[in-house]
Amino acid sequence: MTNTRQLRIEIRQRRREISPHEQRIHSRDAARTFHSSPLFRQCQHLAVYLANDGELNPEPLAEKALSAGKKLYLPVLRPNTHKSLWFAPYAPGDKLISNRFGIPEPDIRKKKTVLPWALDLIIMPLVAFDTQGNRLGIGGGYYDRTLNYLRLRKQWFRPRLAGFAHERQKVQSLPSNPWDIPIHYAITESMVYKF
Numbered sequence: 563m564t565n566t567r568q569l570r571i572e573i574r575q576r577r578r579e580i581s582p583h584e585q586r587i588h589s590r591d592a593a594r595t596f597h598s599s600p601l602f603r604q605c606q607h608l609a610v611y612l613a614n615d616g617e618l619n620p621e622p623l624a625e626k627a628l629s630a631g632k633k634l635y636l637p638v639l640r641p642n643t644h645k646s647l648w649f650a651p652y653a654p655g656d657k658l659i660s661n662r663f664g665i666p667e668p669d670i671r672k673k674k675t676v677l678p679w680a681l682d683l684i685i686m687p688l689v690a691f692d693t694q695g696n697r698l699g700i701g702g703g704y705y706d707r708t709l710n711y712l713r714l715r716k717q718w719f720r721p722r723l724a725g726f727a728h729e730r731q732k733v734q735s736l737p738s739n740p741w742d743i744p745i746h747y748a749i750t751e752s753m754v755y756k757f
Contacts, residue, residue: 605682695757
């Protein structure tokens with residue numbers, strides 16, 4: 563098995579090779595797939611992300627959620643902490659500021675943040691996912707640290723976690739560490755996988 567560093571490089575490169583036209587089609591199709599699933603109907607408060615580096619863009623998904631009256635949130639780096647996230651309300655057109663990595667996020671000086679268990683669903687970016695629901699992220703561990711409490715739960719899993727990815731980001735098997743938090747679903751342009 564290839565090590566995770568090499569796998570990240572290979573799949574991120576594969577993802578970057580998707581044309582802008584194909585990206586738009588995949589994003590639209592994944593949003594349509596999600597919109598027609600029971601998962602969409604069951605959630606009222608959902609977090610999305612802003613696409614970067616060839617990630618599948620959740621903007622069409624966010625538009626469908628807003629038109630259905632759902633509340634959207636974006637991840638925000640917790641200031642001066644141990645690499646974890648808060649979530650802040652978001653609507654397209656909101657003013658965003660760059661965090662320490664240059665990634666746009668809501669200005670938490672002007673918005674009330676929420677903790678993850680206040681959400682029904684978190685749509686997460688990923689580099690790869692496998693058939694068991696393991697997720698390979700970019701490598702910072704922010705989502706894993708933020709959602710660590712889910713490992714200790716035997717019931718009442720909130721929020722549900724869904725990776726949002728191109729079908730070509732699916733692999734047969736990923737190495738998993740004890741601190742890795744698996745996803746419950748993966749949403750692609752083809753289907754919604756449930757793990």
